[in-house]
Structures are given as C-alpha cells and as structure tokens.
Amino acid sequence: MADTERHPFLQGLSKHRGAPPTVVVIFGASGDLTARKLIPAIYNLSFDNLLPADFHLVGYGRKPIPDEEFRGIAAAAVKEFSRREMDPEVWKRVAANTTYVSGGYDEKAGFDRLAAHIKDIEKGVGSEVQSLFYISTPPSVFFPIIQNLGASGLGGRYLGKPHHSKVIIEKPFGKDLDSAKALNAELRSVFQENQVYRIDHYLGKETVQDLLVQRFANSIFEPIWNRNYIDSVQITVAEDQGVGTRAGYYEQSGCLRDMIQNHTTQLLALTAMEPPGSFEAEALRDEKVKLLKAIEPVALGPDPDMARAQYAAGMIGGKKVPGYLEEKGIAPNSSTETYAALRLSINNWRWQGVPFYLRSGKRLPRRVSEIAIQFKRPPGTIFPQKEGFNLAANTLSFQIQPDEGLSLILNAKVPGLDTRTQPVKMSFRYATTFGSNTPEAYERLVLDAMIGDGTLFIRGDEAETSWALYTPVLNFWQSQGRKGVESYSAGAWGPEGGDQLLTSRGHVWRQP
Ligand SMILES: NC(=O)c1ccc[n+]([C@@H]2O[C@H](COP(=O)([O-])OP(=O)(O)OC[C@H]3O[C@@H](n4cnc5c(N)ncnc54)[C@H](OP(=O)(O)O)[C@@H]3O)[C@@H](O)[C@H]2O)c1
Numbered sequence: 001m002a003d004t005e006r007h008p009f010l011q012g013l014s015k016h017r018g019a020p021p022t023v024v025v026i027f028g029a030s031g032d033l034t035a036r037k038l039i040p041a042i043y044n045l046s047f048d049n050l051l052p053a054d055f056h057l058v059g060y061g062r063k064p065i066p067d068e069e070f071r072g073i074a075a076a077a078v079k080e081f082s083r084r085e086m087d088p089e090v091w092k093r094v095a096a097n098t099t100y101v102s103g104g105y106d107e108k109a110g111f112d113r114l115a116a117h118i119k120d121i122e123k124g125v126g127s128e129v130q131s132l133f134y135i136s137t138p139p140s141v142f143f144p145i146i147q148n149l150g151a152s153g154l155g156g157r158y159l160g161k162p163h164h165s166k167v168i169i170e171k172p173f174g175k176d177l178d179s180a181k182a183l184n185a186e187l188r189s190v191f192q193e194n195q196v197y198r199i200d201h202y203l204g205k206e207t208v209q210d211l212l213v214q215r216f217a218n219s220i221f222e223p224i225w226n227r228n229y230i231d232s233v234q235i236t237v238a239e240d241q242g243v244g245t246r247a248g249y250y251e252q253s254g255c256l257r258d259m260i261q262n263h264t265t266q267l268l269a270l271t272a273m274e275p276p277g278s279f280e281a282e283a284l285r286d287e288k289v290k291l292l293k294a295i296e297p298v299a300l301g302p303d304p305d306m307a308r309a310q311y312a313a314g315m316i317g318g319k320k321v322p323g324y325l326e327e328k329g330i331a332p333n334s335s336t337e338t339y340a341a342l343r344l345s346i347n348n349w350r351w352q353g354v355p356f357y358l359r360s361g362k363r364l365p366r367r368v369s370e371i372a373i374q375f376k377r378p379p380g381t382i383f384p385q386k387e388g389f390n391l392a393a394n395t396l397s398f399q400i401q402p403d404e405g406l407s408l409i410l411n412a413k414v415p416g417l418d419t420r421t422q423p424v425k426m427s428f429r430y431a432t433t434f435g436s437n438t439p440e441a442y443e444r445l446v447l448d449a450m451i452g453d454g455t456l457f458i459r460g461d462e463a464e465t466s467w468a469l470y471t472p473v474l475n476f477w478q479s480q481g482r483k484g485v486e487s488y489s490a491g492a493w494g495p496e497g498g499d500q501l502l503t504s505r506g507h508v509w510r511q512p
Pocket residue numbers: 027028029030031032033034036060061062063105135136137138139140141170171172
C-alpha cells in the first residue's frame with residue numbers, strides 16, 4: 001500500500017524535487033558509512049522516484065573491485081541496511097548505472113581515470129552531467145582528495161551553471177579551530193562556498209526540521225520564545241552504547257568533539273536563532289552564525305560552565321558492562337571524556353539570563369535526543385501549596401530520537417469533587433500521525449545536495465564559530481590531563497559535576 005493511502009496526512013505532499021542528471025561519486029566506497037547509510041539512501045531515493053532519470057553512482061577506493069562485484073556489495077548493503085525491503089525492479093535501475101573506479105586518494109592518475117570515466121558517462125547520457133563528490137573517508141585523506149579534485153579539473157566542472165560540481169564532506173570537520181580553518185582554506189583553494197556541503201546528519205532528521213516548522217509556522221510560539229517566558233533550555237543527546245569498536249577514533253575525539261561541537265550545538269542554534277527572513281539557505285545560516293557568535297565564552301573556573309567524565313563499569317539493560325578504561329584499545333590513563341555537559345549563556349535581547357544546558361554521553365541509561373524548553377512558573381498561585389497540588393513548570397519538549405515527536409507538560413485538574421492538580425502530557429508522535437517509515441537523514445541530505453540546496457548543511461564560517469567556542473575548553477582540558485575527569489557508572493545519567501552545573505542555578509536535569 002502506498003504511504004499516502006495508509007496515512008492521509010501525507011496526501012498532497014509533492015514528491016518531485018527535480019535534480020539534474022547527476023553522477024554521485026563516493027570516495028571510501030568500501031567503508032562502513034557507505035554500506036550502512038549512503039547506498040541505502042540512494043536506493044530509497046530511487047524507490048521514491050526522486051533520483052533524476054540519468055543518475056549514475058560511482059564508487060572510488062584503493063582496492064581494485066570489478067564493477068559487478070561492487071554492485072554485489074552495494075546490493076548486500078541495501079538488503080541489510082535499507083529501511084525498505086529490496087524491490088528487485090528498483091534495484092535493477094540503480095545497479096544498471098553503478099560502477100567502480102579504483103585509485104589512491106593521493107594519486108592524481110586515479111582522479112584522471114575518474115574524470116575520463118565521468119566523461120564516458122556523460123557521452124552515454126548525451127548531455128552535461130552534474131558531479132556530486134561524497135568524501136566518506138577518514139579525515140586523514142580529506143586533503144589529498146580535495147587537492148586531486150582540483151588538480152584533475154573535476155572540482156571546477158560547469159562553474160557558473162547550476163549543475164556545477166558539488167562536494168559533500170563528512171564529519172569530523174576539523175578537531176579544533178585551527179584545523180577547521182585549515183580545512184576550510186583547503187576547500188576554498190578548489191571550490192567556491194556554494195559548492196561545499198559540510199554534513200551534520202542531525203540536520204537531515206525529520207524532527208530537527210520540524211523544529212523550524214514548529215517555531216516559524218505556528219504563531220503561538222514566537223511571542224513566548226524569549227527570556228520573559230522561558231526559564232531554561234536543556235538539550236540532551238544520549239547514547240546507551242559504549243565506545244564499541246571505535247576506540248581508535250574515539251580516543252582522539254571524545255564527547256565534546258564527537259557530539260557537542262556539531263549535533264548538540266546545531267540543535268541549540270536552531271532552537272535559539274532569530275527567525276530568518278526566508279527559508280533560503282543563506283538567510284537561515286546567517287541567523288545560526290549570529291546566534292553562535294552571541295554565546296558567551298565558556299567559564300573554565302572557578303565556577304566552571306562545563307563538566308567532563310568517563311563511564312565506569314555498570315549495568316545497561318540488565319547487563320554488566322565494563323568501564324571506559326577497561327575497554328579494548330583504550331589507554332589505561334586516558335583522559336578522553338565520554339560525557340560532557342555545558343552551561344551556556346547567550347548574550348542577546350532574546351536570551352540574556354536564560355541558561356542553555358547541553359549534555360551528551362555514552363553509556364547513559366538510554367538512547368535519546370531531546371530539546372526541552374522549560375517555561376517560567378506562574379507568578380504566585382491561587383492554589384494552596386499542599387498535598388494534592390502537584391504543579392510542574394510547563395515544558396515543551398522536542399524528541400529528536402527515538403519515538404520522534406513533541407510534547408507539552410501542562411497542569412490539569414484531577415477529576416473529582418475536590419480540586420487537586422497534576423501535570424499531564426499532551427503528545428504528538430510522528431509515527432502515529434504520519435507512519436513510521438519516514439526517510440532517513442541521509443536521503444534528505446544527498447537529495448538536497450543534488451538539487452543544490454545547502455539549507456541543511458553547515459557553512460564554513462559556522463563550523464569555525466562553533467569551534468571557536470569549544471577550542472578553549474578542549475585546550476584547558478588537555479592542559480589538565482586527568483585532573484577534573486569525573487566518573488559515572490554506566491547506566492547512570494552522568495557525574496555529579498554535570499548535575500552541579502544546574503543545581504547551582506536552581507535547576508535539575510529532566511529524565512528524558
Ligand atoms: N560510520 C558512521 O556511522 C559514520 C557516521 C558519521 C560520520 N562518519 C564519517 O564518515 C567518514 C567515513 O566513515 P566510515 O565509518 O565509513 O569510515 P571507514 O569505514 O573507516 O573508511 C571508509 C573508507 O575509507 C578508506 N580508508 C580507511 N582508512 C583509510 C586510511 N587510513 N587511508 C586512506 N583510506 C582509508 C577505505 O576505503 P578503501 O580502502 O577502499 O580506499 C575505507 O573503506 C568518516 O569521516 C567518519 O568520521 C561515519
């Protein structure tokens with residue numbers, strides 16, 4: 001049954017967004033992200049008839065892989081990871097135009113072969129074809145790929161036309177302010193800013209986009225979206241998983257770089273920015289940058305605005321799990337944080353005096369991402385402060401994942417002959433209203449890049465502004481070694497220091 005038949009709310013939504021003839025080239029085509037997200041995204045776009053008629057997929061990597069074998073690898077990825085079961089007819093369409101080119105990332109000859117291959121594809125199509133390069137490799141090879149895209153002429157194809165070359169670059173976008181600046185400089189040596197799509201897949205999530213719709217398509221929120229009515233904001237991005245097999249990467253990264261600098265800060269920017277003049281990419285990104293620039297520097301002490309910790313052994317889902325320092329591949333004296341919390345102040349008319357609390361961590365009780373807007377309590381109350389009168393602060397929460405939706409906590413009268421009150425929750429759930437088979441973030445983002453819509457991507461100055469905020473914290477932590485690294489049991493909601501950031505200001509973390 002079509003999605004629209006099952007869910008009448010979906011009726012009338014346009015399915016056609018018109019990308020020009022395109023060849024998507026994935027660098028790192030044998031990698032984990034390609035298999036789990038990128039190939040399934042392309043398959044599902046094809047399923048929804050959202051790919052252009054002349055769509056080609058080219059894998060690029062160091063290992064020589066025959067075309068047929070690459071198609072087999074890609075088919076297996078769709079079978080294992082796609083949100084929809086594989087429809088052989090749909091896959092046949094994608095597979096017919098899927099090929100592979102092998103070469104090194106620092107080997108100009110490999111990029112020349114790629115350029116010749118794209119020319120052949122173009123000959124077959126019979127018209128100019130847009131190239132979209134997806135850099136899905138470890139960051140150690142970002143630079144040589146960018147340089148070779150420049151040297152081979154691939155980066156500059158059809159400049160001045162809407163179907164000019166485009167490049168999507170995966171995270172992490174640098175590891176501090178200096179490295180982000182260097183990466184931006186490298187990109188600018190080959191590409192113009194409107195050719196570059198820095199990805200943060202959180203922005204492709206339905207609920208993150210819904211945040212914009214809720215804020216700017218409903219007239220009831222804007223008048224109260226400020227310091228006069230809002231008491232504080234909490235943003236949580238929690239994982240129940242430990243470091244797993246990613247020890248090598250995580251030891252170099254830690255929670256602040258891995259989650260706070262990008263995903264959590266993006267949620268903050270969208271929650272707190274001023275209404276943009278339009279829904280155009282630049283208008284929206286200008287507002288995000290303005291907001292990030294208004295955030296006060298993070299106090300490092302004596303009443304610090306941040307806390308960091310590592311998980312110790314504990315219980316998750318009824319199972320005993322080891323502590324971070326006991327995990328395979330982790331240095332026994334590692335100071336890498338698996339939890340970070342921040343208290344941020346935004347120095348502008350809308351938000352002055354409203355604390356924004358951010359936290360993220362591994363081995364927290366459950367996987368959940370949410371933004372909770374806590375409103376001020378009513379001034380005084382006509383209701384007696386006694387048993388039976390349980391009044392909560394109104395809280396609007398956007399649940400980003402899982403169980404995507406929106407809820408509002410209100411106080412209501414408990415039915416009965418005497419007057420008693422109790423907080424109640426009004427909820428909207430995506431899955432109930434629209435069905436649960438919503439597009440994955442990568443589908444939306446790959447399609448947007450093909451169309452040339454950068455709204456849900458990070459602009460260069462935005463990446464730098466975010467790093468400028470967090471780099472002093474990272475430097476401070478590095479200077480302290482293990483001093484100040486707290487511990488929390490796996491399965492707990494973080495360390496004491498994380499709680500103190502709030503209790504010292506009369507707040508407590510919600511249990512999402
Ligand atoms: N996996 C995820 O869920 C995820 C999520 C968000 C962001 N990302 C980001 O997406 C990018 C790709 O992630 P991934 O997990 O797919 O990475 P990966 O599996 O480790 O690597 C992708 C491909 O890059 C090539 N490669 C690996 N190490 C290399 C090295 N040292 N030098 C040169 N080439 C190397 C390999 O391809 P060949 O050997 O065929 O050349 C490999 O198959 C990374 O920047 C990552 O941070 C990943």
